[in-house]
Structures are given as C-alpha cells and as structure tokens.
Amino acid sequence: MPGEKQTAVKYYVGVDVGSASVRAALVDGSGSVVAHAEQPIQVWEPQPDHYEQSSADIWAACCTVTKQVVRGVDARQIRGLGFDATCSLVVVDKQCQPLAVNCEGQNHRNVIMWMDHRAASQVERINATQHRVQNYVGGAMSVEMEPPKLLWIKENLPESWEKVGYFFDLPDFLSWKATGVTARSLCTVVCKWTYMSDRGWDGSFWKMIGLEDLVKDKYEKIGNLVLSPGEAVGKGLTPEAAKDLGLPEGIAVAASLIDAHAGGLGVIGADVKGHNLPCENQPITSRLAMICGTSSCHMGVSETPIFVPGVWGPYFSAMVPGLWLNEGGQSATGKLIDHVVRGHVSFPELEAKAAASAHSIYTYLNSHLELIKKSLPVGFLTVDLHVWPDFHGNRSPLTDLTLKGMVVGLTLSRGLDELALIYLATIQAIALGTRHILEAMQAAGHDISTLFLCGGLSKNPLFVQMHADITGKPVVLSKEVESVLVGAAILGACASGDFASIQEAMAKMGNIGRVVQPNHEHKRFYDKKYEVFLKLVEHQREYRSIMSSL
Numbered sequence: 001m002p003g004e005k006q007t008a009v010k011y012y013v014g015v016d017v018g019s020a021s022v023r024a025a026l027v028d029g030s031g032s033v034v035a036h037a038e039q040p041i042q043v044w045e046p047q048p049d050h051y052e053q054s055s056a057d058i059w060a061a062c063c064t065v066t067k068q069v070v071r072g073v074d075a076r077q078i079r080g081l082g083f084d085a086t087c088s089l090v091v092v093d094k095q096c097q098p099l100a101v102n103c104e105g106q107n108h109r110n111v112i113m114w115m116d117h118r119a120a121s122q123v124e125r126i127n128a129t130q131h132r133v134q135n136y137v138g139g140a141m142s143v144e145m146e147p148p149k150l151l152w153i154k155e156n157l158p159e160s161w162e163k164v165g166y167f168f169d170l171p172d173f174l175s176w177k178a179t180g181v182t183a184r185s186l187c188t189v190v191c192k193w194t195y196m197s198d199r200g201w202d203g204s205f206w207k208m209i210g211l212e213d214l215v216k217d218k219y220e221k222i223g224n225l226v227l228s229p230g231e232a233v234g235k236g237l238t239p240e241a242a243k244d245l246g247l248p249e250g251i252a253v254a255a256s257l258i259d260a261h262a263g264g265l266g267v268i269g270a271d272v273k274g275h276n277l278p279c280e281n282q283p284i285t286s287r288l289a290m291i292c293g294t295s296s297c298h299m300g301v302s303e304t305p306i307f308v309p310g311v312w313g314p315y316f317s318a319m320v321p322g323l324w325l326n327e328g329g330q331s332a333t334g335k336l337i338d339h340v341v342r343g344h345v346s347f348p349e350l351e352a353k354a355a356a357s358a359h360s361i362y363t364y365l366n367s368h369l370e371l372i373k374k375s376l377p378v379g380f381l382t383v384d385l386h387v388w389p390d391f392h393g394n395r396s397p398l399t400d401l402t403l404k405g406m407v408v409g410l411t412l413s414r415g416l417d418e419l420a421l422i423y424l425a426t427i428q429a430i431a432l433g434t435r436h437i438l439e440a441m442q443a444a445g446h447d448i449s450t451l452f453l454c455g456g457l458s459k460n461p462l463f464v465q466m467h468a469d470i471t472g473k474p475v476v477l478s479k480e481v482e483s484v485l486v487g488a489a490i491l492g493a494c495a496s497g498d499f500a501s502i503q504e505a506m507a508k509m510g511n512i513g514r515v516v517q518p519n520h521e522h523k524r525f526y527d528k529k530y531e532v533f534l535k536l537v538e539h540q541r542e543y544r545s546i547m548s549s550l
Contacts, residue, residue: 269506
C-alpha cells in the first residue's frame, strides 16, 4: 500500500566451483534463485590419471560470475556469501603464491583435482597400515582423498614440498581468499583429511604414513582453526576481495562445504508435506541426497554413527550439524555418459540430428528411445545389453580403484539405435550402482525411503526415472535445479545471522519441485538386471585372477 514501509528483500550469494566451471547465484530468503552466471575453468591432463587446475584461474572465475549476479542490486540487501567446491588439493608457497604440483614446474598449475588418481601406490601403502582413522572412511582410504596426494607430492616433488606454506582443500582456499583467514571447514578436514570432530588431528597417522612434518607448528600447513559449515569466518570480506567480487566490504563469509555436501544441504531438508512421500512425518535420516554431476555422491545422515563397509564416514556434523554423515559415491557418472555417447561411431549423426531439431543430444536420445521401444517399456530394451560402470574405478561400496568398465551384449551394428541403447544401458548401470550403495547402507543400519536428487544429471528425465524404477524408491526433485548453489547460499545466510541454524535455513530455503514415482510393475525386470550387474564384477575378478597367474 502507498505510504507503507516495505521490508527490503535479503539476498545471499552462493558460489559453486565444479570440475569444469564456476557458477554463482543470487538467492533470496525463500530459496529462489534470482540471478545465475557461469564461467568455464581450465583443466590440464598432462598424463593419464593426472588432472590439474589453477587456483588463480578459479578465483578469477569466481570474481567474474559473482559480479554478474549482483549487478544492479542494492549492496545493502546482500547479507552473506557462501562457497562450495570440489574436494581438490590447492598448494601455495610460504608467500601464499601458487606452487607447482607437476614435474614440469608449472606453478600456475597448483591444484590436484579430486578425480586425479596419480597417488594409487601411495593410497595402497596408506591402507596397508590399517590405522584407526580408516574406520571413518569405510575401512579403506580413497585415492581421491588428500593424504595420498600429499604423500605423492613429498615423494615426487621434493622441491615443491620444501617450499609449501599451506595445503588447502579448494573450498577452504576460497574462504581464505575472501577473508584472509586460514580457517578450515569441518566438512573438508573431516571428510577428506582424517580430522576427527571430537579429537582433532591424529598425529600418529601422519607419522605412520611418512608425513610427520605436517604435525609441526600445530598443523599450521593443513589447518589448526576448524569451523563448522555456515559459521562466520573472521571479520567477513576483506577490502581486496570485496573489490574483486563486486561485493560490500565486511559482509559475512561462511565456512564452506564440499560441492556434494552443499547439494545435500540444498535438498535434504525440504518440507515434503502434501506430497504423499514415505519420508513425510519421518526424521531426515529416512532421506538420501544424491548429487549427480561429473560424478555422483550419495549422502545419508544418522543420529548415531553407522559404519558402512566401502562407504565413507561416519563423519560428525560434516553436512548437517549434530548428525553423522555417510557418503557413498561413483567416480564417473556424467563423465561416463559423455564418454560412452561421444566416443560412439554414430555420435556425429546424433549431433547433427539433435542440432537440426534444436534439442540437446540427450533430449534427442531420450526421444529416439521412445521411437524404437515398440510395445515394450523403454527400460526393457536392454534385456541383452549390460554395463558395469566403473570405467574410473569403484568408489563405493567396493572401494577398488583398479576395477574397469565392462559392456556385455555388443553386436556388429553401429547405427543411432545402437548408440541410444548403449546410452540407456549406461544410465541403468549407474542406477544399479546406486542400488548397490543403498543396499550396503541399509544392511549397516540406515533406513532410507526416499531419494532427493540434484545436479546436472537430475535434469535428465530418463536418468531420474531409471533411478526410481531400479531402486524402487520415489525421487524428489528440487524446485530450483541449482540446488548446490542454494546450498552454498544457505551457508551465507547462516553466517549473516539471519537464520538461527542450518536446519532452519534448510527448511525455509529448500523447496520441492516434483516427485517421480517408481513403476513397481517393472520390479522383476530390474531385479534380474541387478543379478546380472553383480555377476559382471564377479566375472571381472575371476578373469583378473586367472591372468594374474601369468
């Protein structure tokens, strides 16, 4: 009404650093994305299984996208800033300048990416110690965690090792750049560095694996100030960072999250009343958040610690304060689908036809499957075609990075129909892998009734329906597709003091879009597919055993 005083909308900025791009969003207090921007970042692959990035390139992209989303907004309405990022390792020297993580001495390439598997021999030696910290990573450490990467640097780059000032997980590097404070997030150090929420660092572990020099100076190089996700860092945004980002000096900056955990935060706490879901009137522990992008992560929480063989955790307060987190995962999902589709001989034909129809290649493939299915449900087209999806090793629940991908049922046909079928079989294999992880979690004590999906692959209706049908569980999709960015903004909202807790912000800023129900009439078919799926890995291990006798 004229003359009435209107309350100004409060905004929060979420910044998400993925594997190939940096994204930012301006999010309001109800969780709606008001503005969104994206900027690609560079990845170097100097040799197989080595993936590197540049922290300077990443920070520059963060600045570009943040300036874009806040353009034209009254700075007084922007209340907080939250970061999430992949769990990649950033190395800087004693002057806080980028330090090479490669044999070429290229200092600008100072980030070892999360998916880098160069430290395979190091992680094998670490796991052979059977140190007690391994109980909290599913019984065996992953090559994607930071200790094996640190050991690789010490053993292969001694000159860089001597010059190191700090090792950061990428989410912590971003909060440091924004505030000048070297605080670490409980999320990163607990999930990827072996820090214990109740006991801190375990010096005996670092000494046992040959990294005793990290214990010096009270763990300064890897972090001796640890904050809960969403807690305000230092005095907020520094003048220099404020200028770089186009934000007001001093606004609250939150302790960060790993990207998958931010996605979990953005979806898992949503109000589900009125959607006829089995998790309604049940605790949040009945939900599993799936963050599906280049790789996939499966996040389940519990009130007491649950030890799941082959699944990371339990981690206390690493995502939702006061709850234990277990994290399953698949190392290549979106990347695997792209690899299979783009590597097929009929990909040029697919690309041309998709462009002519003004559709994405995946929308076109989904439509093509509908054309060739005849009277069968689409999923049944793969009755004779089966995929084992571990082209980049198995993260969960087998924790075997040496496993390879498998395809059974190939013919001499090379056309678009065959490309569509191998695409479908690959999506089904990823969903069968999710079922494998779910069964391991439930056997250990989790009681999960509903899946909450976010990330790029959640935009693909075939991917979503296959996960519902193959797991037999309903899938909840967010109103905001960019749930990871909403999760990052939730951190900023908490740091600002506008919400009393992460849980309150999750409930108010996480919103349901739609629900996809499983088709229970297809259960028998997918039960049989799952039997074949488990047989594939048995056969792979058998033939590897035979060949190892040479």
